[in-house]
Every structure is written in structure tokens, then in C-alpha cells.
Amino acid sequence: MRDAEFVRFIRQTKPINPADAAARLHVSARTIRTYVHRANRAMEGFARITLSRESGYAIVEQDSQRIEAWLSDALRSVETSPQTPQERIAYLLNDLLMRTDWITMDSLCDMLYxxxxxxxxxLKGVERELNRFDLSLLKRPHRGIRVEGEEMARRVCLANIAVESMSGGDLVHGHLLAVVSRCVENVAHAQRFQIVTTGYQSLLVHIAIALLRIKEGCYVPMASEHLERLRPAREYAVAQMIAEGIEREIGIELPQEEIGYMAIHLAGKQTLLDSQGDAQGIVISDDVWGVVSRMLECIWAAFRFDFRYDLELRMNLARHIVPLAVRLRYSMRLRNPMLPDIRIRYALAFAMAQEASHVLGAAYGSEPSDDEIGYIALAFALALERQKTEVSKKSILMVCASGAGSARLLEFRCRREFADYIDTIATCDVLNLDAVDFSGIDYVFTTVPIERPLPVPVREVSYFLDGQDIVDLRDLLRGDAVNEALHPFFKKSLFFPHMSTGTKEEALDYLIDRVAEREPVHEDFRNLVWRRERLVATSFGNGVAMPHPLEPAAETTIVCIGLLDEPVAWDDSGCDVRAIFLVAFAPDVDDSLKSFLSVFTDILSSARDIDLLVQHQSWKTFADIVASAFASARAPAPTERR
Structure with missing residues (x-):
């Protein structure tokens, strides 16, 4: 309890004996004596709390005006001072980061009551936060405590506290932010320099904190060679103009090193969403291109999705990584307001981005936050959506009774009806089937029965392709046959409802054991799954988790499903999971796997489907959900050509 609050309590209840005071305040009699001693020390010279054997505690006021003034000021301070541990940690961080001298623990106790x-x-919470920015808290007997670390790290930490609004503190007051905002907007508009909206407020706070530190005589050191590398950049020229505007407005002159510091922050305020419009200002180095290559190799190894030759995805990632590298190197934070939706709507893309993020951590010395992973996931989501709309063209073998004329007629009709789906068409008669090389053939269309098995799917059709033939063949060429796509990946023998495990470890180990018992998987399957899980938890924030091995570990791709009666915490943030989809990828990949994963992630991101599955916990419910999802994924048929 604060001194003023205790004094007000005694004034309102006087006289009151020690036992009653302790009971009313829910403390011990010894604590009451401590409150009295502390209050008397604070009121020395104008008031004093006394104890009478007959009546108890009362206040003797020597100067009524002074005690009223003191109570008014002290109670106002109590109302505005931080109350919760989180608020106090933010207050302590602000205070310790802004001061350069030592301060004693007793002084901090008095400041915070x-x-x-x-x-x-x-202070344990303070140290945890400081460690995130490579700062430390020094403690010395008889001297107190202070923060130790580089000036840039101090500023980044201060800015993160302000942007995250960890407290209602007023480190960066409105007037200073308004001045900085005006200077930035004027230059950005005049120079047509784009700053991502989500990073704009953060940029203003960083600049404002830099000005406050400069006022205190604290500057960012920067090696001359580093500064020389920054000078040719467009961001440096923009930063210089902003600095000139600030000097005109408030008379603070920024040295070249501080302009360089501002340029670094300008370079970091870009994302995938806005880099398109200013692509001419981005230079993609061999280093960045190499990082992208390693990210795509990582996705291929873990998911068997081959984006390695997708130029558009490569360019999207590279353009995004150029400013992202700046943020990672300097521990700059960028909020992603779309993160909750991205995690749920683009579950597979987010899992891919999580996997690839370790390449970025190794390259730039800092693991991307979930906000950053969300932006990277958008690039993979775009690539996955393109794969849905880009039709994989098939090679067809036409088989007729006599070859020649009838086969050519059927070929002509197929080309007219299915031009968007067919790459090549070869023809032959039944007698010459043994001479055909099927290595480049996807399907056989035949007008006559073929008595022996062939290594590719065979479809019997009429000579003239009636209406139903056209519908069926179009579905086949699109690869949307539900039963064919569903069967290899989901098995009733790997569906486990009503699991009663109490922890993530129990649940996941149970599913791993069942897969290892019933499917041919890598002998190190368990270790590969847990290694992947320890890197980044695989929950999506909607009651779903999709754990998978660090690399392909099964002969065929399979999904093992576990549905829990009660949710279990899946990650450090306490994200609850009730539906677990353990996926084991095979080394080989084909179009059916891509089709499956596309529809599978639609199911994972559907709150309705997951709620229905968790509620009913039956194989029939799951089969109905999957069949419906595959049917919904069918693209509308192209207009028939006449």
C-alpha cells in the first residue's frame, strides 16, 4: 500500500486499533507498523500518526495545508503510477534505458511504491526483455543497477516498448511525434517514397526516440565504411531531407551517423505487399538470391512441393527479403495485422514459411517473428493459388480398332474440347500397343476394350464423345476424381477419435507409434517429427495442428488423424489443439499430391469443418468433409468451343 493511501485510510477511520487496521487491510500487525513508520517519515514536519493504548491509531496534523497538498499530489501520483507487473516492467525499462547513471533498488521502490x-x-521480467535485444542489467553493491549495451539496441528496445504500448507511459509525447510525422510525410510525398502502413508508426517512434537520446547526448556510433556504403542508397537521401526538416522545426541537428541510422529504418519499412510498387529501387544481390534458393530447397525437402523453378515466387521472396534482412539484422519489429487470418486461411503456406524461416535465421542472425513469417506465407500462398489455376497438361494415347481414320477423328474432337488440358496426342491401334513407350503417356483413351493391364489409367469412350464423356474426361484431365485423389492419403486404420491424452507429448507420441506400427516409415521417424516440432510448433491457432517430419520419411504420403476429447496446449503461447493431423510425406511427388494438399489445407482452415469433425469424431463425418472439399475445389468447366 502507498503512504498516501494508508494516511487517507487512517484519517477516514480514526481512531482504529492495530488489530482492526490489520484485519481491514488484510495484512499482519507487523505490516501495519511498517506502514506507520514509512508514512511518518514521508510526513515529517507537518503531520504524524500516533498510537494510543485506549483508542488506537490517529493522525496529529501540525500543518493542515501542507498535509492536504501532500495528499493531493501523492494520491494523483498513485492513480497514474503503474499498477500491474506488466506496467511496472515497461516503466522500469523506459527509466533504465533512458538513464546512463546508476540507480539504487530503494530509489526504484520509492518511485513505484x-x-x-x-x-x-x-526486474526478472526486465532482464528477459533486455536479453531479446542483446542488452543486460548490471548490478553492483552500493551503486545499484543500470543497463549495459549498444546505443542502437537501447533505441530499438525503447521503440518496441512504445509501439507495443506495454504501458500508458508518455516516453514519446504527442507534440514530438506530430513534428516527426509532418517532416516524414512532406519528404515521402515530395520524393514519392513508399512506407508500408503497418511500419509507419514504428518509424515515427524510432525517429522520435533518436531525438530524445540525442538531447541526452547519446549518439549512435557508425563505422565510416558502413556509412559510406549507405550514402548512395535512396533511403539515405530521403533520411537527409527528413533530418533537414526536423532541424528547421525543432532546431536539433542530426549528425551523419544519425542520418545513416534513420536510413536503415527507412530501408526496413517494406514488405511483400508494397515492394511491387517500388521494385525499381530494390537490388537483389547474389546473397539474397542464394537465401531464396535455400528456402525453396528446404520446402522441397520437407513438403515435396517443387517451387525451385517458380520465377515469380523467387522474385516475390527476393524483393521481400531485401528489407526483411535489414529488420532481422537490427532487431526491428514489424507488425502484421493479418497474422491471425493468414495462419488459419493459408495453413499450408504458413507451415512452409515456418520451415523456410530457419534459413533466414541462419543467414541474418535472428529468427523471424510470427508477424514476419505471416508476410512470407503470403508469397507461398500466391504460388499455391497459381498452381491451382495453372492446368497441368496431359499426354494422351488414342487407341482405336483400326487406327488411322477413326483415331484421327477422335484426336480432332479431343483437341477441340480439351485444348486447355492436353499437351500431346499420339494414336495407335490395339495390335500395336506392345510397341508403345508409356513413359511419356498420362492417359489412354480407347474406343475398344483392352484386355491386358497398362501402366497408366485407361478410359473407354465412344467414337464421337457424347456429353457425359466430355464431362467425365474433363474431370479426369483436371485430376479432380475424388476417390482416386482421396484413397492413397487417408486411411480409416489411421483415424483415432476420442483420444484422452492429457499433453501434447502423449498425443503426438501415440500417433507416431500407430503410424510406425501400420505404415513403412523411416526408422528415425519419431526423432524427425519431434525435431521439426522443436524448431517451430505446428499449430495454426484454430484448434488444429499439422505435425510432420523434418524431411520425407515414408514410402507413400499418408495422414494420421487424432481427435481429442479435451484440448491440449500445443505451443509456448498456450494455443489449444483438439484435431491433430500427422502428415508423413514421401520422397516422390505427383499432381495427385498437389491436389490433395491444396484441398487438405482448405479443410484445416475451415472452422466449420473442424468444429463438425471434433463434435462428431467419426470416420463417416471426415469422409463426407473430404468429399465435399474435393467437389468444391473443382474449377468450373471451360466454355465449349463451337
Whole structure:
């Protein structure tokens, strides 16, 4: 309890004996004596709390005006001072990061009206936050504590506290932010320099904090060679103009190193969403191109999706990584307001981005946050959507009774009806089937029965392709046959409803054991799944998790499903999961796997489907959901040509 609050309590209840005071305040009699001693020290010279054997505690006021003024100021301070541990941690961070001298624990206790034990607990939270920015808290007997670390790290930490609004503090006041905002907007508009909306407020806070630190005589050191590398950049020229505007407005002159610091922040305020419009200002180095290559190799190894030759995805990722590398190197944070929706709507793309993020961590010394992973996931989501709309063209073998004329007629009709789906058409008669090389053939269309098995699917059709033939063949060429696509990946023997495990470890180990018992998987399957899980938890935030091995570990791609009666916490943030889809990928990949994964992730991101599955926990419900999802995924048939 604060001194002023205790004094107000005594004034309102006087006289009151020690036992009653302790009971009313839910503390011990010894604590009451401590409150009295502390209050008397604070009111020395104008008031004093006394204890009478007959009546108890009362206040003797020597100067009524002074005690009223003191109570008014002290109670106002109590109302505005931080109350919760989170608020106190933010207050302590602001105070310690802005000061360069030592401060004692007792002084901090007096400032916050808290006990030494409470302060000790709060300082543990302070140290955890400082460690994120390579800062430390020094403690010395008889001197106190202070923050140790580089000036840039101090500023980034201060800016993150302000942007995240960890407290209602007023480190960066409105007037200074308004001045900075005006200077930035004027230059950005005049130079047509784009700053992503989600990073704009963060940029203003970083600049404002830099100005506050400069006022305190604290500058960012920057090696001359580093500064020289920044000078030719467009961001440096823009930063210089902003600095000139600030000097005109408030009279603070920024040295070249501080202009370089501002240029770094300008370079980091870009994302995949806005880099398209200013692509001419981005230079993609061999290093960045190499990072993209390693990311795509990582996706191929883990998911068997081959984006390695997707130029558009490569360019999207490379353009995004150029400013992202700046943010990672300097621990700059960028919020992603779409993150919750991205995690749920683009579950597979987010899982891919998580996998690829480790390449970025190794390259730039800092693991991307979930906000950053969300932006990367958008690039993979775009690539996956393109694969849905880009038709994989097939090679067809036409077989007729006599070859020649009838086969050519059927070929002509197929080309007219299915031009968007067919790459090549070869023809032959039944007698010459043995001489055909099927390595480049996807399907056989035949007008006559073929008595022996062939290594590719065979479809019997009429000579003139009636209406139903056209519908069926179009579905076949699109690869949308539900039963053919569904059967290899989902098995009733790997469907486990009503699991009663109490922890993530129990649930996942149970599913791993069942897969290992019933399917041919890698002998190190369990270790590969848990290694992947320890890198990044595979929950999507909608009650679903999709754990999978670090690399392909099965002969055929399969999904093992576990449905829990009660949710289990899946990650450090306490994300609850009730539906677990353990996926084991095979090394080989084909169009059916791509079609399956596309529809599978639609199911994972559907709140309705997951709720229905968890509610009923039956194989029939799941089969109906999958069949419906595959049917919905069918693209509308192209207009028939006449």
C-alpha cells in the first residue's frame, strides 16, 4: 500500500486499533507498523500518526495545508503510477534505458511504491526483455543497477516498448511525434517514397526516440565504411531531407551517423505487399538470391512441393527479403495485422514459411517473428493459388480398332474440347500397343476394350464423345476424381477419435507409434517429427495442428488423424489443439499430391469443418468433409468451343 493511501485510510477511520487496521487491510500487525513508520517519515514536519493504548491509531496534523497538498499530489501520483507487473516492467525499462547513471533498488521502490521483493520479481521480467535485444542489467553493491549495451539496441528496445504500448507511459509525447510525422510525410510525398502502413508508426517512434537520446547526448556510433556504403542508397537521401526538416522545426541537428541510422529504418519499412510498387529501387544481390534458393530447397525437402523453378515466387521472396534482412539484422519489429487470418486461411503456406524461416535465421542472425513469417506465407500462398489455376497438361494415347481414320477423328474432337488440358496426342491401334513407350503417356483413351493391364489409367469412350464423356474426361484431365485423389492419403486404420491424452507429448507420441506400427516409415521417424516440432510448433491457432517430419520419411504420403476429447496446449503461447493431423510425406511427388494438399489445407482452415469433425469424431463425418472439399475445389468447366 502507498503512504498516501494508508494516511487517507487512517484519517477516514480514526481512531482504529492495530488489530482492526490489520484485519481491514488484510495484512499482519507487523505490516501495519511498517506502514506507520514509512508514512511518518514521508510526513515529517507537518503531520504524524500516533498510537494510543485506549483508542488506537490517529493522525496529529501540525500543518493542515501542507498535509492536504501532500495528499493531493501523492494520491494523483498513485492513480497514474503503474499498477500491474506488466506496467511496472515497461516503466522500469523506459527509466533504465533512458538513464546512463546508476540507480539504487530503494530509489526504484520509492518511485513505484512497491516492496523490494516485488521489485526483484519485476526486474526478472526486465532482464528477459533486455536479453531479446542483446542488452543486460548490471548490478553492483552500493551503486545499484543500470543497463549495459549498444546505443542502437537501447533505441530499438525503447521503440518496441512504445509501439507495443506495454504501458500508458508518455516516453514519446504527442507534440514530438506530430513534428516527426509532418517532416516524414512532406519528404515521402515530395520524393514519392513508399512506407508500408503497418511500419509507419514504428518509424515515427524510432525517429522520435533518436531525438530524445540525442538531447541526452547519446549518439549512435557508425563505422565510416558502413556509412559510406549507405550514402548512395535512396533511403539515405530521403533520411537527409527528413533530418533537414526536423532541424528547421525543432532546431536539433542530426549528425551523419544519425542520418545513416534513420536510413536503415527507412530501408526496413517494406514488405511483400508494397515492394511491387517500388521494385525499381530494390537490388537483389547474389546473397539474397542464394537465401531464396535455400528456402525453396528446404520446402522441397520437407513438403515435396517443387517451387525451385517458380520465377515469380523467387522474385516475390527476393524483393521481400531485401528489407526483411535489414529488420532481422537490427532487431526491428514489424507488425502484421493479418497474422491471425493468414495462419488459419493459408495453413499450408504458413507451415512452409515456418520451415523456410530457419534459413533466414541462419543467414541474418535472428529468427523471424510470427508477424514476419505471416508476410512470407503470403508469397507461398500466391504460388499455391497459381498452381491451382495453372492446368497441368496431359499426354494422351488414342487407341482405336483400326487406327488411322477413326483415331484421327477422335484426336480432332479431343483437341477441340480439351485444348486447355492436353499437351500431346499420339494414336495407335490395339495390335500395336506392345510397341508403345508409356513413359511419356498420362492417359489412354480407347474406343475398344483392352484386355491386358497398362501402366497408366485407361478410359473407354465412344467414337464421337457424347456429353457425359466430355464431362467425365474433363474431370479426369483436371485430376479432380475424388476417390482416386482421396484413397492413397487417408486411411480409416489411421483415424483415432476420442483420444484422452492429457499433453501434447502423449498425443503426438501415440500417433507416431500407430503410424510406425501400420505404415513403412523411416526408422528415425519419431526423432524427425519431434525435431521439426522443436524448431517451430505446428499449430495454426484454430484448434488444429499439422505435425510432420523434418524431411520425407515414408514410402507413400499418408495422414494420421487424432481427435481429442479435451484440448491440449500445443505451443509456448498456450494455443489449444483438439484435431491433430500427422502428415508423413514421401520422397516422390505427383499432381495427385498437389491436389490433395491444396484441398487438405482448405479443410484445416475451415472452422466449420473442424468444429463438425471434433463434435462428431467419426470416420463417416471426415469422409463426407473430404468429399465435399474435393467437389468444391473443382474449377468450373471451360466454355465449349463451337
Amino acid at each position: 512497491i516492496s523490494r521483493s516485488t521489485l526483484t520479481g519485476d
